[in-house]
Amino acid sequence: MSFREDGEDGRGDLRKPFLHTGSWYRMGSRQSSLMGSAQAIRDNSVSVLACVLIVALGPIQFGFTCGYSSPTQTSITKDLDLTVSQFSLFGSLSNVGAMVGAIASGQIAEYIGRKGSLMIAAVPNIIGWLAISFARDISFLYMGRLLEGFGVGVISYTVPVYIAEIAPQNLRGALGSVNQLSVTIGILLSYLLGLLVDWRLLAVLGILPCLILIPGLFFIPESPRWLAKMGMTDDFEASLQVLRGFDTDITLEVNEIKRSVASTSRRTTLHFSELKSRRYWLPLMIGIGLLVLQQLSGINGVIFYSSNIFESAGITSSNAATVGVGIIQVIATAVSTWLMDRTGRRVLLIVSSSGMVLSLLLVSVSFFLKGMVAEDSSLYGILGILSVVGVLLMIVSFSLGMGPIPWLIMSEILPVKVKSLAGSVATLANWLFSWIITMTAPIFLAWSSGGSFAIYMTMCVFSLAFVTVWVPETKGKTLEEIQFSFRRASVF
Structure with missing residues (x-):
């Protein structure tokens, strides 16, 4: 051209x-x-x-x-x-x-x-x-x-x-x-x-x-x-x-x-051998990795089970609880939108992943301890409230970073030459793992509530490590600058 x-x-x-x-x-x-x-x-x-x-x-x-x-x-x-x-x-x-x-x-x-x-x-x-x-x-x-x-x-x-x-x-x-x-x-x-x-x-x-x-x-x-x-x-x-x-x-x-x-x-033809180049495999790995880890955090499983958790804390209206979760998601995501170009993508991802690890740890421990105490004890009720707090904090943490940013990062870092193919693969991977988490959540939660949230917490630990090691900061850079940095085979 x-x-x-x-x-x-x-x-x-x-x-x-x-x-x-x-x-x-x-x-x-x-x-x-x-x-x-x-x-x-x-x-x-x-x-x-x-x-x-x-x-x-x-x-x-x-x-x-x-x-x-x-x-x-x-x-x-x-x-x-x-x-x-x-x-x-x-x-x-x-x-x-x-x-x-x-x-x-x-x-x-x-x-x-x-x-x-x-x-x-x-x-x-x-x-x-x-x-x-x-x-x-x-x-x-x-x-x-x-x-x-x-x-x-x-x-x-x-x-x-x-x-x-x-x-x-x-x-x-x-x-x-x-x-x-x-x-x-x-x-x-x-x-x-x-x-x-x-x-x-x-x-x-x-x-x-x-x-x-x-x-x-x-x-x-x-x-x-x-x-x-x-x-x-x-x-x-x-x-x-x-x-x-x-x-x-x-x-x-x-x-x-x-x-x-x-x-x-x-050249309009992309050979698979070219994907071995750092300029291609690195952004591919980062984009697909973030979108997969977004779902492996268990967010769909947590939201799916939220009404049961609320009921365990004495909240009988599951519809009202669901609307409350939706409102919290909107507010937290709006805050993320305001912070995005002020603090940067990478910082928000680290804060988000860390918050999800801590909140899921709270939920997991609360469920494990609830299985060890009598249902008529005051501690049982307190643990129920703590599990609700943990779920709400997990949703807030997810909405601050791991919810919006993986899609943004994917759209920013994928090279023009492979964007259509790589973007389709990344989106497919996200929906595939969304389906897997949604389908397996009831099975895991029936097996062990505390164990399920411990698994999700472990995935969030992987997310935190992945972001810390691999994800670059793209704030303040043009798309051309971002892609040129990968062509130089260097991370920001």
């Missing part, structure tokens, strides 16, 4: 940028057709924030899908006469669909762009919710859940990558954390609305994020880095100018992106 010389004015009239860019959508009159929407996005932070808020509807859909089965279990099993195992399979099928979506996500986002990928992801989500809403038997429930899962699998890869590629370096951490914040908001919305409406209407409400997302995608620019990689020079510079503001000099950033893309585009 070739780019015009820096001294040549290749940007055209940047007062009328082409926002609807992508290989799936090309128009000869691209500048004039989008003048109106471009006028609405003029300031750097405002334009990027507007884009992030629109694509954040995807993770809200993600969270709504994850949280849907919790408040609807009783009503769905009663209305459709399901067994516990049938409903459990219904809940787990979203993970299965997400694994399929994860496999396809990288290639979809690579060939039709980030916006086109989100457009495709929205369609099966809408169909899936409609199938659940109108279900008269278990087959429609299963089909709807699989379709939702597929869309969520694509969303879980595409949204963090898009945000990382459009955000300026000083805001990338905070904006990248909006992805996980939106997931927690979606979960909380499903919990709250599940207390007010029946399961069919709740499924209909699940369509809303994607119904808003689809038209919203037409008013935001495609990722400039993807456009540059695809050789769409004019669209790339116009997109970047819209994102950075019409009065901002983007020459330096344009040249950095051009150099980065040129250095990775000389």
Whole structure:
């Protein structure tokens, strides 16, 4: 691919940028057709924030899908006469669909762009919710859940990558954390609305994020880095100018992106032997490792068992407890978003992993001791309260770092040349281990509550060691600087 010389004015009239860019959508009159929407996005932070808020509807859909089965279990099993195992399979099928979506996500986002990928992801989500809403038997429930899962699998890869590629370096951490914040908001919305409406209407409400997302995608620019990689020079510079503001000099950033893309585009075929190079295997290991360890922390098992723990402490309303957990997740993730570009990713990961180790130790010890004392003793009640405190601290610690940051790190450090393949593998690994933890949690907890939390604590110890030894600090660096550091075969 070739780019015009820096001294040549290749940007055209940047007062009328082409926002609807992508290989799936090309128009000869691209500048004039989008003048109106471009006028609405003029300031750097405002334009990027507007884009992030629109694509954040995807993770809200993600969270709504994850949280849907919790408040609807009783009503769905009663209305459709399901067994516990049938409903459990219904809940787990979203993970299965997400694994399929994860496999396809990288290639979809690579060939039709980030916006086109989100457009495709929205369609099966809408169909899936409609199938659940109108279900008269278990087959429609299963089909709807699989379709939702597929869309969520694509969303879980595409949204963090898009945000990382459009955000300026000083805001990338905070904006990248909006992805996980939106997931927690979606979960909380499903919990709250599940207390007010029946399961069919709740499924209909699940369509809303994607119904808003689809038209919203037409008013935001495609990722400039993807456009540059695809050789769409004019669209790339116009997109970047819209994102950075019409009065901002983007020459330096344009040249950095051009150099980065040129250095990775000389050969389009990636040989497996090349993965032995440190510039590839190190970011691959870090990205996949963080997303796997995120699930091995047992967060899904802890949340799954939280209502039982609350009941052991004398809290009888499991629905209220579940909503409380959702609120805590949202608040803690919002704090993480605020801290991301102030303290750095690595520091937050270390604090988060350490907090999870200590909180899970508290839960594990509390359960072991509870098995040794009489149920009518005051110590038994105190231990129940301590187990609740430990669970809440674990959720707060997870939300501060291990929840949002692995997705952000993955989108930052994967080299352009292998991002689609590596991103799909990392996302697939995350969903696979999410499914494993969700399916095995009841078995482990039936075996030994204290032992289960001790296993999760051990995994968090591994996470702490992994972060300390391998994970670099990416705060304040452009994506090109991060990837160049791996090309030099050095860690930050």
